[in-house]
Amino acid sequence: MAAELSPLTHQVIGIVKNEVKEPGRRSNLQEIVSEITLYDKYADGMDNLDKYSHAIVIYEFHIDSHPGPKPMKQHSHNQESLPLVGIFALRGSNRPNRIGICMVKILKVDGGKMTVTGLDAIDGSPVIDIKPYIPRIDSVADAKIAPWEADFAKH
Numbered sequence: 001m002a003a004e005l006s007p008l009t010h011q012v013i014g015i016v017k018n019e020v021k022e023p024g025r026r027s028n029l030q031e032i033v034s035e036i037t038l039y040d041k042y043a044d045g046m047d048n049l050d051k052y053s054h055a056i057v058i059y060e061f062h063i064d065s066h067p068g069p070k071p072m073k074q075h076s077h078n079q080e081s082l083p084l085v086g087i088f089a090l091r092g093s094n095r096p097n098r099i100g101i102c103m104v105k106i107l108k109v110d111g112g113k114m115t116v117t118g119l120d121a122i123d124g125s126p127v128i129d130i131k132p133y134i135p136r137i138d139s140v141a142d143a144k145i146a147p148w149e150a151d152f153a154k155h
Contacts, residue, residue: 008097012060012126013039013042013127013129014039014112015124015125015126016034016125016126017036017123018032018035020121020122021123022122031117033116035113036114036119038114039112043111046111046113046114046130049130052133052134055130055131055133056101056103056133057101057103057121059119059127060100062098062122062124062126065094066093071087072086073087074087074094076089076090076146082148083148102120103133104117
């Protein structure tokens with residue numbers, strides 16, 4: 001058995017602002033406009049981010065919609081008709097560490113503010129990091145996904 005690790009620490013660099021007030025799966029992510037505002041001391045870090053079309057945002061699920069012990073298995077998309085799988089084979093928020101990652105489309109960068117679509121975070125979510133999306137690094141041409149994800153995407 002692996003030894004327990006000490007807790008991680010990280011700096012919150014900014015906050016998400018959008019119309020989404022409660023956790024939950026949303027099918028219209030590309031329609032939701034979010035603004036990420038960095039704290040002043042990190043604002044210069046967005047310089048030239050507007051040269052990219054997309055970015056990867058790492059954030060915290062700051063509202064625990066499933067308090068208590070985290071099960072290591074659950075049904076994909078919380079649908080009992082889909083397989084019961086390990087939590088690390090899912091992208092949901094019910095995880096041991098409430099960290100989210102999402103690729104977003106950049107609409108605008110203005111100083112320490114970035115306006116995006118596609119962010120699956122709720123209003124007030126703490127932002128931990130932002131990275132530019134670089135296809136040669138972040139895209140995998142021959143990637144495969146689980147059969148239940150392929151079937152779910154058709155609906």
